Structures are given as C-alpha cells and as structure tokens.
Amino acid sequence: MNAGPADTLSGRELPIIAIDIPEPVAPSSCTVKGRATPPATKRYKYRMIALASVHAYIAFHLISWHVFGIQIWGKTAMMGVPSLAKGTINAASIMVALILISILIWGRAFCGWACHMRGAIEFADWILRKCNVRQYLNLREKNILINTPHRWLLRIGALFVLLLPVILLILKTGFTPQVNVMSPAPMADLPGYEGKAFAQTAPFNLDIRPTWNDFLVSIGLALFIQFTMSMMLNLRYGQGAFCRILCPYAPMMTPLMNISPIQSKITRVAQCTGCRDCSNACPQGIDVSREIFHFNGKVINRECIKCYACIDACDDHVLKDTAAPGVPQTDRLKPYEKRPWQQELIRKDGYQTNARHMQVYEPLGPTTDFLSILVALVGGAITSKLGGFWFYPGAIVAFILFRQTCIMGSKWVVAVKAQRTSTHKHDRQISAASQ
Ligand code: SF4
Ligand code: SF4
Ligand code: SF4
Incomplete structure (x- = not known):
C-alpha cells in the first residue's frame, strides 16, 4: 500500500491504494460519442424547452417591470430564501415555499425542469460539446464527475453566504416580519438596478434607460454571468458541477426528500x-x-x-x-x-472513488474545502464591486484557482517526500556498503 497525496493544508495523508480501477464500461450498443451526447428523446427536448422557458419568463418579468412599469408580478428573482429568512412574504418567498412543498410530491423535479441555473448549466454543456472542447469531452464521454467528499461543507457554506447579508441586516435592524408581495424590486441584485449596468460604486458604468434596447443589455449581462460560471464549473468538474458541489439550495431540498409516501x-x-x-x-x-x-x-x-x-x-x-x-x-x-x-480506491490520476456515488473526489481534505469557501468569498467580494450578481464569477474563479493550486501543491509535497525517502535509502545503502 502506498501513501496517497497529502491534503496540502492539513498535511493529512489519505489511506489509499495506487491502483487503476476500470472506468464504467460502455455497453456494446453505445458509442463514446453517444454517451457524450444526450439522446434526443422527446423527454429531453421537452425538458430543454421547459428550462429555456424559465429564462424567457424571467426576461418577460423584468421587461414588464422595467420597460412597461407593470409591477403586479412581484419579485421572482433569486432573493426568495433571504426574503423568507428576513420574514418578508413576497412573491419570491412564496415561490421558494411552493418549490419546497413540490418536493414532497415530485422530488427535486424543480431542479431538472424549472431551475434557471440548471438551464444555464445545460446550455453550457451544449456549448462545450458543440465547440468540441476536448477537456470537457474527455470528462463527458466517460461521465467523469469530479467532486469533494465534503461537498456538504461547501453547500452549507454557500447557503451561509446567501444568507449573510440578511443575517447582518437582522442584527442591525431586528427581525421585522411583513407581507409585501412586491418587495424588493426584481432587479435589486441584477444588472439594470438603479438604471445602471453595474453597481453605483463600480469603477465604470453604463446608463440603462427604461427602453427595450438598454434593457436587453442588462439581461444579456445577467445571462453572461450565469453561463460563464456554469461553463467554468462544468469544464473543471464535469457536467452539472454547480448542482453537485456548490448549490446553496441543496441543503434545504434534500431533507425533504423521501419523507412523503406519495413522492x-x-x-x-x-x-x-x-x-x-x-x-x-x-x-x-x-x-x-x-x-x-x-x-x-x-x-x-x-x-x-x-x-x-x-x-x-x-x-x-x-x-x-x-x-x-x-x-x-x-x-x-x-x-x-x-x-x-x-x-473506495484511488485512481492513477489521483482522484478517489466513492462507495455510494459514481463521482470521483479531489484529493483535498476538509481544511482545504473550508478555505476554498473563504477564498471564494474574497474573490466574490472583489467582483461584487461591479454589482451584487457579479459576486458569482469572482467567487467561482477564486474557488477553482485556489483548489487547483492546492492540488498542485499537494502533488509537489508528495514528490518531494518521495525524493527525500529515496535519497535517504540511497545514503543508507552507500553507508552500509562502505562499512
Ligand atoms: S435499469 Fe439500468 S441497469 Fe437495468 S436494464 Fe435499464 S439501463 Fe440496464
Ligand atoms: S441543485 Fe440548485 S442549481 Fe441545481 S437545479 Fe437544483 S436548485 Fe438549481
Ligand atoms: S437518477 Fe440520475 S439520471 Fe435518473 S432522473 Fe435522477 S438525476 Fe436523472
């Protein structure tokens, strides 16, 4: 048995066996291309249409609010959970409550069919496949899904980040339950808020007037942010990475699974x-x-x-x-x-397999996972100067770069240790021969 790569920051050595285990075997009727490309079944097409419709609905909602001043729709952006936490019953918090109740009947069908982020993830998957990005196809063809054994730490950390502004606000102003279906404005954290493409504090800016043309710019920026972060995560960790590793909503959804007999x-x-x-x-x-x-x-x-x-x-x-x-x-x-x-074994490429999931785990420990969250927070805080929504690309880039650096550092530590061991062994052999 060999010692595995050490967790860079905790110094923990993983109890692993250096063995090359077989990849999932492609069935004879299934070509590699067939596995990289989802079968174009009616179900798949309907799901893609449903996910695209969510984005169309969000655009329709924002245009009706911003361009035509129709505000009866209330808020259906991403602030449902913070709104609930703050005690505000608005359209977003009602939507979140309905999503959670739907789990009791359909499981996490919301995720597969109606989540805007999943739409971005599937679109990123399609773009990366269509552009023949080799790094992604290598993962996709064998359905290699990279993750961490401590993904719950990351997901709960992400939920904490989502709730942090609310916690600070509650500490400052106190908990004030209220019913206000229209609060806050749907663009509070999106490009276009306060008539600007970026935050008022951003070093550069664009005026967004209540016209179609200007508003399309702000919608385009919001879509750009979602799709680029999905692409970066898919490219590094395999398809659906955001859902598997980082989604802050997962810790709220999973406890509701498997408790209803009619699910x-x-x-x-x-x-x-x-x-x-x-x-x-x-x-x-x-x-x-x-x-x-x-x-x-x-x-x-x-x-x-x-x-x-x-x-x-x-x-x-x-x-x-x-x-x-x-x-x-x-x-x-x-x-x-x-x-x-x-x-549970370790593959030649350093990733660990897992007994329950067909995912492979990066050889990083909980300390590194925890620090990844802090580094992502710092990265996100820097880019959020451009506006609240810009937090995400900064956080994702910082998260990926930090972990990649740790993996490289971990490999370097293992290589140095191996070299030292071999030098000591060699020295002992020389001294034994000279005696
Ligand atoms: S359920 Fe899965 S393992 Fe069973 S026959 Fe169908 S594809 Fe094969
Ligand atoms: S896991 Fe999160 S991001 Fe993924 S589909 Fe579900 S709610 Fe959306
Ligand atoms: S088991 Fe996997 S492939 Fe099947 S519906 Fe659930 S997430 Fe999709």
Missing part, C-alpha cells in the same frame, strides 16, 4: 439486466442500477433531480418515474454483482 421516484417497472447504462448516464453520479437493486426497485438518492437521463438510457424500458411500488427483481444480475463501486 414519485425513479422506479424499476420491469426486469433489469444490470447493464448499467442508466448509472453511466446520470449527471448527478447516482448509481441507479445499484439503487434499484438494493432499495426495492427505487432510486432513493437525494441528489436525483428528475432529469430522466437514466430512463432515456435504458433500452429495456425498465425505469419509470412513479410513486407505485417497484417490480421485484427475480432475474439474477451477474454483471452487476461484479462491479467495483463498493470499494
């Missing part, structure tokens, strides 16, 4: 062959095949976002999204029982 789940409705096409297609790294094998034909994983990639990938029509009980598996699953996913 629909991905379910086995016919005999499974154990081919694992479903597991290899899941963008959330869920081992669908294993879950339906072990949990009465149900996918109980709280990360399931109801994207239906597993259903589309199953040529045998074994899977369905339903609350009905799963069909018992009577056929024996030889190929499944031989799979290695129950072991």
